[in-house]
Structures are given as C-alpha cells and as structure tokens.
Amino acid sequence: MLFVLLIMSGKLDSFSPSSGMEACLSLERELDKLLVRFEGVKDQGLGLLDNVIKDIKGLQEQLSTVPEDQLLTKDQAEVVKETMCKAKTSLAKFAGDHRELHSALSKYGKLIDRNFVADYAATSRPNIFNNPDKVNLINKIICQHYHRQGMHDVAEALAEETDVQCEFTEKESFGELNHILDCLRNKDLEPALAWATAHSQALDNISSTLEFKLHRLKYIELLSKGTHYQTDAITYARNHFRKFVKQHEKDIQVLMGMLLYIPNGIGTSPYSCLVSEELWVDTYELFTRDACQLMGITVHSPLAICLNAGCAAIPALLNIKQVMMQRQVGPMWNGKDELPIEIDLGPDSRYHSMFACPILRQQSTKGNPPMRLVCGHVISRDALSKLCNGNKMKCPYCPVEQSPGDARFVIF
C-alpha cells in the first residue's frame, strides 16, 4: 500500500526533485544491474559445477579400470590430487561469487529504505481520528466507496461491524447507476433512456440536456443502420423530439438534415462528427454528472478525492519539512488548519472560493476574515488593524483615506 502511495505521489509530484517516481526509477535501474549480476553468477556457477562433475566422472571412469587389490600408480595418484584441487578451487570461487552477490542484495534493501520516506508524521495529524464522529465519517466514506465500486457485500459487512448508518439507499443508487453506466459503455441505451424518462421532470428542473441527448443518440443509432431503418428513425424523431423543439430547435434541424445522407452513409457526410465515439463519451459523462446530482451523490468518490489530494500534497509537504529542518525553523506548522505552503491540486479539486490577503499573503481564516474597504479593495482583518493609524487608514492600493470601522466582512 505504502509503495503504491509512493509511486502515485511520484507521478503527481512536480515539486520535489528527489520525487517518489525518480526513486522508483533509480531503484529499478539498480535492480536491473543486480539481476544481470545474478544471471552472470548463475551461468558461471553452472559452468563451474558442470566442469567439476565432468572431471570427477572422468576420474571415476579412469579409476574403475584399476583392480581393487592394486594400489594407484604415482601418475594416477597425481591425477586424483589434481582433480580434487581443481574442484576445490572451482567451488571456492563459486562460494566467493555467491557471497559477493549476497552482500549486493542486502545493500539493495538498504537502498530501498534510503530512497523512500518512511516517516510521514510531519504530514499527518495523529489525533484526527480520536473523535468517534470522525471515525464514523471515515467508515461511512469507505462504505460508500465500496458501494460505488459495486462491492456491496464488503460495504455491508463493514457497515455492520462499524455501526455505520447509511443515510440513503446507497446500494440501490450505486447499483442502478453502475448498471446503467455499464450498459452505456456497451452502447446499450435502453436502461439510461428508461431512467431519464422516469426522471424527466427532475432533469428539467436542473436544466439538464441529458434526456434529449440520449434520444439523439438513439435516433443516430437508427440512422446509422441504413435506408431500411429510415422510417423507424423518422417515427422515433416524431415521437420523441417534439417536447425538445423549443429548447433544441437547431440541434433537431441538424438531426433532420442527416436523413438526406442515409443512402451514402452518415460517416462520410458533413454530419460525420455526430456518429463519432466522442458523442458517446460526452453522453456517458453527462449521465454520470446529472444522475449523481439527482441521486444526491458525488460524481467522484470522496475517498478517492482525498487519497489523490494526499498523494499530490505529501511530496511537497515532505520537501518543505526537510527545508524547515535544515534551517531549524522549528516545528512543521503550528496552526494545523493551515498548510505551510500553498498546494495547487488543480481546478478539479476546487470546491469553494477562498481568499488570500494580498498584504499578509495568508489565506483568510475564521479568526482573520476578509474585510472590504470603502474603496472596494479587500484585505484581511489582521492587515487592516496593522494599517490603522488611530482612527484612520489609507488603502494600500488606491489609496483612499478612510475609517477602519467602515470596512465590512466579506463572506465567500
């Protein structure tokens, strides 16, 4: 698990020069070298053993001709001595090579230890799960993750063992969602269409175009089958597009234009982009997003989001920890609600707005909220009190003179 985490952290890391991925690659290079040595020692050892066996067999044959009651001649005794000596030298060499290999192998273990950080203490808050509510929350998230993966039996077992109460019928929701998405992946539109039809009103309420897009795919599917299905396509359009005329007039005109190209094939017509794989991918994503919204579940698993965010953040945090230790600036960070450096996880991981004070270069907190000055500029409350001169202050940006009491809280 840790290894996987390290590999993942390496992949996502663009901050630390000695990243996890680099460590993996350098270890792999060393491993390759070690394997080449292993092969070399093995081949050489087998050759040596073969020679020793051959020599001994030759000696055996030679001696078998000597009658039992006869002593060896001087030459024969010399041959025995020589063979024994050669065998001893060969085996000693083999043992020596093996010993060297063993020491290289044990060094590799140390290399693994050296290349990976084992101490994550500085990046974690050990007390975070002391609170039963938080333990319950993490168990719930894990349960939900298993339901999402379709592993309902595991999720149920965990829920039973940890006393987790599911707020909604997760099994049914994820089961239905996964089934529909599986079918969509296999280009079977029926379950998705049935779902969208059943939730037509709710989809309308969130201004979703899902239902129309599913019908559009079905219509294009009929058109793509050729001239025999032309009437079916027209009937389908008549039956299903009417309610979307107002909202998708242009799209429907395009879909009707496609009819002209049935005899020669849509794929070579100006409408070829409408029979591309992309349309399926887009509809798949749209279904996931809108269905999740209606079912009240997040599109991505909260557990996966946390894990990915952690993998992206840990290398940078470990790096800053090392720098802080080298410069002896004390503990990692005191206000544990705030990270010592900004870590950008990308636009996909932004869930709410935040404010960083342009004067103090700090993210605003509950204790130090953003304040809007009379001139419209916004700075943090700590910055505001630092800039106060008696009952007056000058905005550091415009600079309009004003009373600090006129500044207003800004709530994001």
Ligand SMILES: [Zn+2]
């Ligand atoms: Zn101003």
